[in-house]
Amino acid sequence: MSELTGPRWLAALRGYPDFRRLWGAHLVSALGTGVTVLAIPLLAAVVLHASPLEVGILTALNAVPHVLFSLVAGALIDRSPQRAVLVLTDFGRAICLGAVPVLGLLDLLSMPVLYGVVFVVQAQTVVNDLASASMVPRVLPPAMLGAGNSAISVNGSVAGIAGSGLGGGLVQLVGATVAVAVDAVSYVCSGVLLLFLRSPELVAARVTGRRGIIGDIRSGLAYVLKDRVLVALCLSSGIGAFAVAVRDSSLVLALVRELHFSAGLVGLLAMLAGLGGVVGGLLANWAATRFGFGRSVMVAILTTAAAIALLTAPFGVVPAVLVGIGQFVGGVSGAVYGIGQLTMRQLVTPPDLLGRVNAVRRFLVFALFPVGGLVGGLGGARLGSRSMLLVAAAVMAISVLPLIRGNVASAEGHPR
Structure with a gap:
């Protein structure tokens, strides 16, 4: 393998295999998400002929789960095996988004159904994002946290640019309904990569005492x-x-x-x-x-x-x-x-x-x-x-x- 070029901090991250897997999973899922950010609104507007109000509701549903579930999700993550949390939410989002083209083929897709899909996907995204942020310090030493977060941030920026372009092309070629399936596949790939995380702290559940979720x-x-x-x-x-x-x-x-x-x-x-x-x-x-x-x-x-x-x-x-x-x-x-x-x-x-x-x-x-x-x-x-x-x-x-x-x-x- 040729030596990695670029900033020294980027090369140094090669020595942390669990981080490389986490980084790769994030890149794959971020590319898929970049497609969906464009495909879902186009699906609503073009295929389901949504009104401006309906599109506004759909947009709001992207944010509502973050308000409703963030505090509960944070408490659950601190007492759960983080690898399992990430894998389950990746596969869960894949199932939800994969259902969209199937329902479209069966002529069962409607705005209320799309509302439900977006809400459930975003609820799982809340859990996944918080678990991912909590996981980085468990796969990198403190001195490498800035480098690791930088690498993941670059993922998101690159995926945002490439995903939007890819999303526009896919919608043009195969339609918005099928384009959503690309994001489902990306979550499956991400979940499979995360299954190979090996750090014991990521696999085992943690004990937080006898407090319930509210206490946490x-x-x-x-x-x-x-x-x-x-x-x-x-x-x-x-x-x-x-x-x-x-x-x-x-x-x-x-x-x-x-x-x-x-x-x-x-x-x-x-x-x-x-x-x-x-x-x-x-x-x-x-x-x-x-x-x-x-x-x-x-x-x-x-x-x-x-x-x-x-x-x-x-x-x-x-x-x-x-x-x-x-x-x-x-x-x-x-x-x-x-x-x-x-x-x-x-x-x-x-x-x-x-x-x-x-x-x-x-x-x-x-x-x-x-x-x-x-x-x-x-x-x-x-x-x-x-x-x-x-x-x-x-x-x-x-x-x-x-x-x-x-x-x-x-x-x-x-x-x-």
Whole structure:
């Protein structure tokens, strides 16, 4: 085998076979998910002739399970064999999505059925995502966590770009119903790869005492609340999610209606954000090594705020260039932020509490995201979408304040 080229941290990950399997499983499933992100809405709109309200409900169902089940899922993960959790949720999602083309052939597919499929798939995704984040510290030593999270982040960015393109081509060639089956196959492949994980900590169930699920959730919340770094990270994530939702609900309208960009140009600019995510994933570990995770996260927040402000193209010089720079820089800083945040949580949280701690953060993010989307929509109707992008930039900048108050820059994370 030829020697792996690229960053030294990427080459170093070759020495951890369980991580390589986890990384490969994540890449395969992420590619399939990239297809489904496009195929499901097209299936609803083109095949099932869904109304705008029905498409809106379908979109909302992608987020609702994350609010409903995150805290319970975190508690379950901290007392369960993580390999089994990942494999079962991969196979479970494969069954749900594989049912879509079968039901389509039998002429039994409808919007209520699609609602159910999306809801159940997302409920399993909640469990799978939390288990995956908790698993990384069990297959890598603390010094390699930043590198591992960077590699997985690059997976997501590359898969997002490639999956969308593949999804569009598959929908064009074989139809949206069959394209969904590609994601089902990707989950089967991911689950099979995960069966080869060998670390004893991933295979055996863990004992959390005699507390029930509610007691475990309370202990997780209590641990977060007594730790200034975790409180700061969770609050910052929630405020940042609100800002991102305001941005996302305003961006397309601002570009199309106020800056008069074509649909093709909007798509090209969206790709720049994905490319920025790849670059950010490759740079994040270097930035953390040089400046520390805390400082990297704080700089990334402020850079993201500046990038959102650029999306308004305020200076009147070739607006598409400014927006393109904003999209790319926002993708870079978003990846650095996400990787740094996750790595710090992994470093400062005991392994047996990590599922619950990550669940608290996820609950806040998905609870505040729809609120931000609503504020962005209502504000855009009154003030204009470009004005709401400036609001989003300001709120994003504010999200750094909990990190300053929590003195996160000096807490580089040491296992406790």
